[in-house]
Amino acid sequence: MKVDDEAVAGLIRRAGRIAVLTGAGISTAAGIPDFRGPRGLYVTRQYDPEKTFDIDYFDRDPSYFFAFARDFVQLVEQVQPTLTHRFLAMLEERGKLDAVITQNIDGLHQKAGSKRVIEVHGSVRNGHCRKCRRAYAYEELKAKVLSQEIARCDSCSGIVKPDIVFFGEAVQGMAEASRVAGQTDLFFVIGSSLTVHPAASLPEYAGGQVVVVNQGLVESASPEWLRIDEPADPFFARIAAKLGM
Numbered sequence: 039m040k041v042d043d044e045a046v047a048g049l050i051r052r053a054g055r056i057a058v059l060t061g062a063g064i065s066t067a068a069g070i071p072d073f074r075g076p077r078g079l080y081v082t083r084q085y086d087p088e089k090t091f092d093i094d095y096f097d098r099d100p101s102y103f104f105a106f107a108r109d110f111v112q113l114v115e116q117v118q119p120t121l122t123h124r125f126l127a128m129l130e131e132r133g134k135l136d137a138v139i140t141q142n143i144d145g146l147h148q149k150a151g152s153k154r155v156i157e158v159h160g161s162v163r164n165g166h167c168r169k170c171r172r173a174y175a176y177e178e179l180k181a182k183v184l185s186q187e188i189a190r191c192d193s194c195s196g197i198v199k200p201d202i203v204f205f206g207e208a209v210q211g212m213a214e215a216s217r218v219a220g221q222t223d224l225f226f227v228i229g230s231s232l233t234v235h236p237a238a239s240l241p242e243y244a245g246g247q248v249v250v251v252n253q254g255l256v257e258s259a260s261p262e263w264l265r266i267d268e269p270a271d272p273f274f275a276r277i278a279a280k281l282g283m
């Protein structure tokens with residue numbers, strides 16, 4: 039169903055509880071490439087995602103992943119959150135937004151000021167030793183990733199893996215994410231074509247109206263969802279103006 043800006047602004051004004059699911063499309067405007075898109079990092083920089091995010095390959099040859107991780111951490115350090123990231127942080131601050139559920143691993147929601155962020159594919163902001171499970175916070179992890187060919191644990195010399203969900207690993211926080219979705223009366227999908235499961239099934243749990251803001255095709259979209267086929271930033275810039283934000 040097509041929809042105009044005023045209708046969406048009205049939904050936000052009336053909503054008691056809002057949650058969002060964000061995908062790569064929200065961060066491409068910040069300069070983070072879409073891993074799966076045609077101009078993804080693995081294509082431009084020759085990283086094969088099947089190897090980069092494969093846990094068995096990681097255990098055989100972690101240097102391949104850490105070459106990617108060095109580039110990615112440097113990129114994440116440089117980029118700034120987009121208008122849409124900041125808009126969502128403001129909605130939360132105003133008590134309108136319950137949580138951001140994200141498929142992204144770039145930490146840009148937290149950088150924008152969002153407090154409750156459910157990262158179903160993990161993130162580069164934390165890491166754990168594969169051997170002794172010692173936890174590493176971002177600054178320590180970053181220093182290791184940037185200065186060591188393979189990040190090593192200070193306690194046991196085991197390999198420290200950033201908490202990104204690899205292929206074959208369980209996604210994180212899905213129970214919490216589906217609970218949050220079920221409690222809302224307005225659920226946005228932003229910058230996701232809903233191709234990666236199980237996160238793609240979250241809109242089905244939504245208690246109220248679903249609004250999808252994504253440029254391009256969206257898989258298995260329900261006819262009851264409102265659909266905005268354009269990039270997130272120009273759309274939410276207009277919505278923010280209507281809401282006086």
Ligand SMILES: [Zn+2]
Pocket residue numbers: 167168169170171172191192193194195196
């Ligand atoms: Zn260790």
